Amino acid sequence: MGKVRVGFIGTGGIAGLHAKQLLELSADAEIAAVADPSEESRRRFLAKFPLEQVRQYSDYVQMLDEAGLDAAIICSPHTLHFRQAADVLKAGLHVLIEKPMTCSSSEAAELIRLAELSGKVLQVSYQRHFQPEFLFIKETIESGAIGRLTSVTASLYQEWAQGGRGAWRQNPSLSGGGMLMDSGSHIVDVLLWTTGLTPLEAKAVIHQQGTPVEIDSFTSIRFAEGAVGGLNIVGYAPCWHETYVFCGEDGGIFYDNGRLTVRRLREEPAVPELPEQTTNQDKSFIDAVLGRREVAVSGSFALKVVKLTEMIYQAGGYQPLPVLEGSERSWSV
Numbered sequence: 001m002g003k004v005r006v007g008f009i010g011t012g013g014i015a016g017l018h019a020k021q022l023l024e025l026s027a028d029a030e031i032a033a034v035a036d037p038s039e040e041s042r043r044r045f046l047a048k049f050p051l052e053q054v055r056q057y058s059d060y061v062q063m064l065d066e067a068g069l070d071a072a073i074i075c076s077p078h079t080l081h082f083r084q085a086a087d088v089l090k091a092g093l094h095v096l097i098e099k100p101m102t103c104s105s106s107e108a109a110e111l112i113r114l115a116e117l118s119g120k121v122l123q124v125s126y127q128r129h130f131q132p133e134f135l136f137i138k139e140t141i142e143s144g145a146i147g148r149l150t151s152v153t154a155s156l157y158q159e160w161a162q163g164g165r166g167a168w169r170q171n172p173s174l175s176g177g178g179m180l181m182d183s184g185s186h187i188v189d190v191l192l193w194t195t196g197l198t199p200l201e202a203k204a205v206i207h208q209q210g211t212p213v214e215i216d217s218f219t220s221i222r223f224a225e226g227a228v229g230g231l232n233i234v235g236y237a238p239c240w241h242e243t244y245v246f247c248g249e250d251g252g253i254f255y256d257n258g259r260l261t262v263r264r265l266r267e268e269p270a271v272p273e274l275p276e277q278t279t280n281q282d283k284s285f286i287d288a289v290l291g292r293r294e295v296a297v298s299g300s301f302a303l304k305v306v307k308l309t310e311m312i313y314q315a316g317g318y319q320p321l322p323v324l325e326g327s328e329r330s331w332s333v
Contacts, residue, residue, distance in 0.1 A: 003027075003028060003029055003030045003073070004028060004029040004030070004070045004071055004094075004114070004157070004286055004289050004290065005068060005069050005092055005205075006022060006029055006032060006069065006070070006071050006072065006074070007029055007031075007033040007034065007035065007060075007063050007064070007065075007067055007069045007071070007072045007211050008030060008031065008032065008034040008045075008071060008072070008073050008075060009060045009063075009072055009074045009075065009076055009084050009088075009217065009331065010036055010075035010076035010077075010098075010300070011034050011035075011036040011038075011041045011042050011044075011045035011075070011184035011247075011322065012036070012038075012041050012044075012045070012076065012298050013074070013075070014075050014098055015034075015045060015073070015075040016045065016048060017043070017074050017300065018046070018075065018096075018125075018281075018282055019031060019049050019051075019081045020049070021280050021281070021282035021283065022282050022286075023049060023050075024096070024283075025208070025282065025283060025286055027047075028102075028286050028290060028315075029282075029286045030056065030309030031051055031054055032055065032061075033054060033055040033056070033063050033067035033069060034054060034055075034056055034057070034066055035057040035058070035059065035062075035063040036058070036255070039056075039057075039058070040292075041226070042056050046327075048123075048144055050092060055067050057315060060072075060084060060087070060282075061087060064087060064088065064091040064093065064215060066093075069093055070093060070094060070289065071093055071094035071095065071096070071121075071285075071286075071289055072093050072094075072095050072096075073095075073098075073125075073285075074088070074095065074096070074097045074098055075098050076098075076158045077115070077157065077168050077169075077171070077174035077175060077332050078085045078100055078102075078103050078174065078175050078176040078177070078181060079173065079174055079175065079176045080105050080181070080232050081097055081098070081100070081101065081102050081107075081109075082102045082103070082107035082110070082111065084115075085097050085102075085111050085112060085122070086110070086114055088195065089111070089114040089115055089117075089118045089120055089122070089156050090114065090118070091121060092120065092123040094120045094122075094285075094288075094289045095115075095120065095121070095122055095123075095152045096121075096123050096124075096125055096281065096282070096285045097111075097122070097123070097124050097125065097302075098124075098125045099124060099125055099126055099185045099189070099302075099305075100124075100181060100185045100302070100305065100309065101124045101178075101187065101303065101305070101306055102297060102306060103176030103177065103181065103306075104306065104310065105303060105306050105307045105310055105323065107304045108299065108302065108303040109303060111299055112299040112300055112303065117327035118318060120284065121288045121289050121300070122162060122295070122299045123281070123284070123295050123296060123297055123298070123299075124287045124290060124296070124297045124298075124301075125204040126185075126186065126189045126193070126281070126297045126301035126302070126305075126309040127158060127186075127280060127281050128186060128188075128189060128190050128193075128293035129281075129283065129296055129297050130192065130277060130278075130279050130280050130284065130296070131168075131277060132156070132188060132254065132271075132274040132276070132277055133258060133274060134193075134194060134273055135257075136260065136272055136274055137194045137244070137246065137253055137255065137260070138193065138194040139251060140262070141194060141195060141196075141246060141248070141253070141293050144225055145249050145251065145262075146246065146247075146248030146249075146253060146262070147248035147250030147251065148225075148227075148248055148249050148252035149195060149225070149227045149246060149247070150196065150226075150228075150246070150247050150248060150249060151227055151228050151229065151244045151245075151247045152186075152191060152195055152228075152229040152230075152244070152245070152246050153229065153230040153231075153232075153243075153244065154187050154190060154191045154225060154229070154230070154231050154232070155187075155230075155232040155233075155234070155241075155242070155243045155244075156183060156184060156186075156230075156232070156233050156234065156240075156241070156242050157234045157237035157240065157241040157242075158179070158234070158235055158237055159184055159235075159236075159237055159238060159239060159240070160178075160179045160182070160183060160235035160236075160237075161211060161215045161216065161235045161236045162178075163271075164235070164252045165211075167183055168213055169213075170211055170213050172212055172213055172307065173222060175213060176178070176219050177213060177214060177309070177313065177318075177331075178208070178214035178215055178235065178236030179201045179211030179213075179214065179215055179216070179217070179233050179234075180214060180217050180230055180309060180313070182245070183233075183235075184217070184228060184233035184309075185305060185309065187233060187242070188231070188305050188308055189202070189305050190244065191229065191231060191244075191301075191308075192301075192304050192305060193301065193310065194246070195227075195246065197223040197224070197227055197229070197231075197307050198223055198224040198226055199221050199222075199223055199224075199307075199311060200222050200223060200224050201222040202220070202308070202311045202312050202315040203217050203219055203223070203315055204218065204219040204220075204221075204313075204315040204316035204318075205217070205218045205249040205316060206312075206318045208315075208318075209235070213281055214313075214316070215234075216233070216234050216235055216236055217231075217232075217233045217316060217318075218231075218232050219231040219232075219315070219316075221308075230285075231312070233238045234243060240257075241257060242255075242257055243255060243256050243257070246311070250264065251257050251263060251265075252258050252264075254269075255333040259271075260272055260274070277298075281296070283305045284296040284297075311324075
């Protein structure tokens with residue numbers, strides 16, 4: 001296989017990061033086409049990068065039919081992920097989906113089925129799987145260095161409510177939910193991926209703060225393995241602040257905005273030395289397409305994130321609005 005020809009579905013926001021990382025892989029991949037219903041969004045996206053002979057489409061289905069692609073990256077609003085990823089897989093292409101994979105577990109399960117039938121790579125873009133801090137946390141827990149996990153707390157604070165007024169993320173027909181479905185999806189990912197824990201029961205308090213979607217959610221979780229957890233996703237805050245505490249029978253790991261410490265009873269904290277990051281969501285995806293590595297963030301794992309998100313919404317009595325018919329034709333990010 002030569003260079004992987006990649007098309008973008010959605011050219012706003014996060015698409016820029018994917019483009020930057022793909023351009024660093026010029027020997028293995030090329031951006032061949034982009035699709036977005038907004039001509040202005042496409043223009044802004046292409047103006048940022050040294051891209052030539054990139055075909056533009058307002059309709060992603062036409063792009064899939066005409067552009068001669070090998071793979072697609074989906075950077076559209078959340079409720080559109082399922083239909084678009086299904087179309088990509090049915091077209092015989094590999095797909096990298098921005099988080100969340102889908103807005104329901106039934107949709108996620110169907111994408112997994114379609115990927116298995118097509119034999120194509122399905123990867124979800126949870127970037128913390130490639131960051132040394134979180135790899136250290138996962139490996140330390142798996143090694144038993146802090147003993148059996150007894151509790152986990154994970155918190156994210158962000159000015160999400162204030163910064164998203166009027167944007168698609170606070171439109172339930174496109175977002176499928178609020179802060180938990182959006183930025184909070186990364187935190188749910190870390191909670192499940194680093195620990196390997198299995199949620200059994202959740203109790204949640206959810207507040208919409210006068211918006212159409214949930215903004216703040218506070219959840220307690222009971223896990224099958226015996227640990228308990230707390231998940232706090234706060235969208236009405238003055239800044240970004242991300243913290244985790246993993247307590248085990250023999251020690252704990254503390255993460256505070258990128259700073260890691262390992263603690264043991266009556267001992268001084270230890271700050272681990274971390275290696276440089278060697279890959280990312282786009283490089284790992286291209287490597288998987290080329291058969292160089294296994295899929296880094298599989299659909300079967302991302303389904304677990306969707307299931308816990310659903311569990312929290314149900315526990316808090318929160319029901320996101322259904323997708324409005326035709327909204328896929330008018331989204332802009």
